[in-house]
Amino acid sequence: MFKVLVTDGISDTGLKSLFDHPNFIVERQPTLKPEELKNIIGDYEALIVRSQTKVTGELLQYADRLKVIARAGVGVDNIDVNAATGKGIIVINAPGANTIAATEHTLAMMLSMARMIPQAHKKTVAGEWDRNSFKGVELYKKTLGVIGMGKIGTEVAKRAKSFGMNILGYDPYLTEERAEKLGMKKASLDLIARESDFITIHTPLTNDTKGLVNDDYLSKTKKGVRFVNCARGGIIDEKALVRAIQAGHVAGAALDVFEKEPVADPELLQNPNIIITPHLGASTVEAQEKVAQEVSEEIIEILETQSIRNAVNMPQMSGETQQKMQPYLLLGEQMGQLVVQLLKHAPSKIEINYYGDLIEEDTELLTRTMIKGILSHHLSDSVNLINALHLLKEQGVSYNVQKNATNKGFANYMELSITKGLETTKIGATVLNGYGARIVKINEYRIDVRPESHLLLVKHQDVPGMIGKVGSLLGDYHINIGTMQVGRTAVGGEAIMMLTLDKQITAEVIRALTLISGLNEAKSLELSNVDPFYPGRLELEKVNK
Numbered sequence: 001m002f003k004v005l006v007t008d009g010i011s012d013t014g015l016k017s018l019f020d021h022p023n024f025i026v027e028r029q030p031t032l033k034p035e036e037l038k039n040i041i042g043d044y045e046a047l048i049v050r051s052q053t054k055v056t057g058e059l060l061q062y063a064d065r066l067k068v069i070a071r072a073g074v075g076v077d078n079i080d081v082n083a084a085t086g087k088g089i090i091v092i093n094a095p096g097a098n099t100i101a102a103t104e105h106t107l108a109m110m111l112s113m114a115r116m117i118p119q120a121h122k123k124t125v126a127g128e129w130d131r132n133s134f135k136g137v138e139l140y141k142k143t144l145g146v147i148g149m150g151k152i153g154t155e156v157a158k159r160a161k162s163f164g165m166n167i168l169g170y171d172p173y174l175t176e177e178r179a180e181k182l183g184m185k186k187a188s189l190d191l192i193a194r195e196s197d198f199i200t201i202h203t204p205l206t207n208d209t210k211g212l213v214n215d216d217y218l219s220k221t222k223k224g225v226r227f228v229n230c231a232r233g234g235i236i237d238e239k240a241l242v243r244a245i246q247a248g249h250v251a252g253a254a255l256d257v258f259e260k261e262p263v264a265d266p267e268l269l270q271n272p273n274i275i276i277t278p279h280l281g282a283s284t285v286e287a288q289e290k291v292a293q294e295v296s297e298e299i300i301e302i303l304e305t306q307s308i309r310n311a312v313n314m315p316q317m318s319g320e321t322q323q324k325m326q327p328y329l330l331l332g333e334q335m336g337q338l339v340v341q342l343l344k345h346a347p348s349k350i351e352i353n354y355y356g357d358l359i360e361e362d363t364e365l366l367t368r369t370m371i372k373g374i375l376s377h378h379l380s381d382s383v384n385l386i387n388a389l390h391l392l393k394e395q396g397v398s399y400n401v402q403k404n405a406t407n408k409g410f411a412n413y414m415e416l417s418i419t420k421g422l423e424t425t426k427i428g429a430t431v432l433n434g435y436g437a438r439i440v441k442i443n444e445y446r447i448d449v450r451p452e453s454h455l456l457l458v459k460h461q462d463v464p465g466m467i468g469k470v471g472s473l474l475g476d477y478h479i480n481i482g483t484m485q486v487g488r489t490a491v492g493g494e495a496i497m498m499l500t501l502d503k504q505i506t507a508e509v510i511r512a513l514t515l516i517s518g519l520n521e522a523k524s525l526e527l528s529n530v531d532p533f534y535p536g537r538l539e540l541e542k543v544n545k
């Protein structure tokens with residue numbers, strides 16, 4: 001049974017899949033104080049929030065069972081994603097589910113500001129029929145500057161075009177071609193300042209965007225410009241905005257989001273040229289159902305089948321890439337598990353090299369699987385694909401990943417080496433088309449072994465009779481050998497034997513093996529379960545059965 005805590009106002013209809021699921025208990029606590037939340041968070045596997053609940057690092061210290069934090073919306077700035085990552089907690093959101101709601105709210109705010117509808121409404125319902133104070137401006141033939149041309153910015157631009165506006169867009173990812181297709185112009189921030197009659201913000205709040213619209217930027221804008229912010233408070237410096245409005249340079253602002261919510265600053269609340277809504281951009285019936293439905297379904301998928309779609313703290317992969325990469329992901333973790341058992345110590349340095357077809361792929365997740373495999377030997381279950389890199393940094397282990405144009409004789413090949421002091425161990429592996437995963441190199445020895453749960457590595461003198469002696473001793477202990485491979489670098493020197501066994505070998509058998517004359521070392525190597533958070537892990541397990 002999984003327990004899900006829902007704070008903030010989340011749509012009941014959207015939560016239906018969780019309510020209906022026999023393995024989930026959903027509890028709603030919409031009015032908790034931070035202290036109260038701290039006291040109960042330890043009971044839940046999943047937490048669903050909107051923008052109101054602050055999921056701080058301190059709160060997460062109490063979240064011992066928490067596996068998923070779901071943001072029923074887009075912005076995750078109310079969640080300490082770093083702290084969640086450190087604890088291996090997946091943070092998901094519902095990108096796109098409230099795009100239309102936020103878009104329409106932006107246009108509603110722009111039109112309301114242009115025609116002073118809230119101000120006129122207030123006066124009229126108070127009994128005054130004032131037809132002189134509210135002469136607005138038209139959007140037609142005006143220039144709209146859109147800062148942030150992502151999902152919402154793009155939809156705003158499309159709709160503003162239908163009002164006959166000229167659109168300028170700024171976004172580091174906006175290309176000339178896409179701008180042209182949308183019938184708008186790609187512009188710099190300065191050009192937007194110089195030419196826009198309206199400027200609307202649609203970026204996340206980041207270190208780059210915090211205070212993006214400040215005194216300096218405002219001083220570059222056209223006199224009479226009007227601002228809309230339905231993205232995040234803090235992107236526009238509120239004090240600077242008020243100064244520019246009071247100076248008569250900025251004609252007005254329509255704000256849905258604030259540096260501090262709820263907003264209490266009288267300079268904003270009582271300014272006749274500023275219209276305000278209480279963070280309502282996503283508040284439509286449709287958007288609220290959709291965000292809640294998307295995160296509910298994803299929570300079920302993550303906790304029941306361990307597959308992830310919209311994690312904020314995990315590299316994203318298309319379904320097609322996931323399918324292609326699945327065998328490598330499992331092999332990567334197994335390489336990590338093996339290499340650390342060979343080194344016997346926790347490493348201080350990790351080197352990963354990709355060759356052949358793999359250099360064309362996004363290998364970030366694959367790298368994480370190797371690191372997870374290495375770290376889990378000493379840190380066990382506390383490591384997963386979410387926190388692997390974070391924990392590595394915490395342990396002070398350096399890592400380096402390289403993609404190489406050569407192919408090392410295989411269509412794809414990956415090599416993982418780890419170092420502690422002067423000692424380095426290395427595993428090379430490939431996925432053979434039609435035959436599956438193979439370990440093809442251990443340190444300097446070439447081998448060809450399918451990774452299985454129980455492995456035995458023997459180092460011995462390259463002399464006749466060694467294979468027979470090892471085989472017969474294992475037989476005496478009723479240990480069945482699945483496969484066996486030998487490798488050597490020079491005839492008559494040291495050689496290795498890698499065996500796959502049907503069961504784990506005991507310390508007693510290892511001791512008996514080391515008594516064989518000519519046998520230098522015997523080592524049991526164990527491969528455990530794969531990470532529960534692989535994308536498509538279940539399919540992967542089917543493939544490997």
Ligand SMILES: NC(=O)C1=CN([C@@H]2O[C@H](COP(=O)(O)OP(=O)(O)OC[C@H]3O[C@@H](n4cnc5c(N)ncnc54)[C@H](O)[C@@H]3O)[C@@H](O)[C@H]2O)C=CC1
Binds near residue numbers: 147281282
């Ligand atoms: N008021 C409300 O209730 C709502 C607010 N939002 C907020 O709206 C914002 C945009 O949401 P989406 O369009 O869904 O996100 P998105 O991720 O699709 O788009 C964000 C865009 O901002 C761009 N960007 C990032 N840094 C930038 C910079 N320094 N300068 C210019 N562009 C930059 C990105 O390249 C991206 O294209 C988010 O902050 C989100 O939290 C979203 C929904 C509702």
Ligand SMILES: O=C(O)C(=O)COP(=O)(O)O
Binds near residue numbers: 050051052072075279
């Ligand atoms: O999705 C977003 O980023 C929003 O800002 C919406 O916030 P809310 O869910 O309405 O508290």
